[in-house]
Amino acid sequence: MTVYILCFAVLLIGIYGVLVKRDLIKIILALGIMGYATNLMIILFAYRKGGHYPILEKGREVTAMVDPLPQALILTSIVIELGITAMLVALAIRLYQKYQTFDITKIRRLSG
Amino acid sequence: MNHSNGMTLIVRTVTRLSVWLIFLYGIYIILHGHLSPGGGFAGGVIIALGFLNVMLAYGRGFIQRWLNIDFMKDIEASMAALFLAVGILGISFGGGFLANFLSKGALFRLLSGGTIPILNILIGLKVAMALFVVVWTLAIMHLEEGGQE
Numbered sequence: 372m373t374v375y376i377l378c379f380a381v382l383l384i385g386i387y388g389v390l391v392k393r394d395l396i397k398i399i400l401a402l403g404i405m406g407y408a409t410n411l412m413i414i415l416f417a418y419r420k421g422g423h424y425p426i427l428e429k430g431r432e433v434t435a436m437v438d439p440l441p442q443a444l445i446l447t448s449i450v451i452e453l454g455i456t457a458m459l460v461a462l463a464i465r466l467y468q469k470y471q472t473f474d475i476t477k478i479r480r481l482s483g
Numbered sequence: 484m485n486h487s488n489g490m491t492l493i494v495r496t497v498t499r500l501s502v503w504l505i506f507l508y509g510i511y512i513i514l515h516g517h518l519s520p521g522g523g524f525a526g527g528v529i530i531a532l533g534f535l536n537v538m539l540a541y542g543r544g545f546i547q548r549w550l551n552i553d554f555m556k557d558i559e560a561s562m563a564a565l566f567l568a569v570g571i572l573g574i575s576f577g578g579g580f581l582a583n584f585l586s587k588g589a590l591f592r593l594l595s596g597g598t599i600p601i602l603n604i605l606i607g608l609k610v611a612m613a614l615f616v617v618v619w620t621l622a623i624m625h626l627e628e629g630g631q632e
Contacts, residue, residue, distance in 0.1 A: 424520055429591045446524060457617045464624045 381408035489542035505533035513607035517596035527610025559612035
């Protein structure tokens with residue numbers, strides 16, 4: 372149970388960064404931390420006590436293995452997260468080209 | 484020394500010596516994807532980080548002369564088509580999409596696993612080229628010019 376609470380704490384750190392920080396780069400990093408917390412939690416759901424990785428190897432008898440399905444899902448999730456991060460960084464660069472700043476309180480020319 | 488074009492001599496020398504080992508490790512991870520943890524995606528990321536290492540140490544101008552970025556884009560795009568081709572060959576010879584139509588080989592040998600090593604190599608090349616081209620595209624964007632009102 373403790374590890375899940377710690378995962379939630381990491382998620383809260385990410386949410387804090389998104390809500391409080393004013394620098395666009397820090398917001399993107401906080402979104403990454405939120406993603407890591409979610410991935411870690413789903414991987415921990417699949418953990419079995421004393422389980423090996425679910426791959427057969429030469430000279431190893433079949434013992435308890437961790438669940439491979441969440442690991443495959445998380446691999447896809449990491450790829451999607453990479454794409455999201457690249458897109459956010461590109462958008463941040465475009466915003467910097469327009470406003471010459473990463474401070475979100477100064478990016479307000481569109482508001483009325 | 485001109486610091487705007489790459490990093491210092493120490494970083495350049497270490498990169499020159501270590502980047503080939505990084506590429507070798509990535510190729511090992513890709514080729515052993517059906518036997519051990521790893522596979523196309525993990526090895527492709529390692530190879531892309533090797534290219535990124537060269538770009539950070541030597542600067543963007545060097546990597547533009549060293550690599551053909553347009554050709555890397557072509558490789559990246561054609562790997563998806565080749566993956567689809569292997570899948571359709573599975574329909575023709577194996578009975579379903581991505582079905583195995585090659586000899587399965589002996590267990591735990593390098594040449595085993597049917598079409599899985601081929602697909603791992605395709606995915607590895609695609610991931611390596613795509614990840615490097617993404618970082619390259621972000622690196623050549625100018626912060627100061629373009630898009631100003």
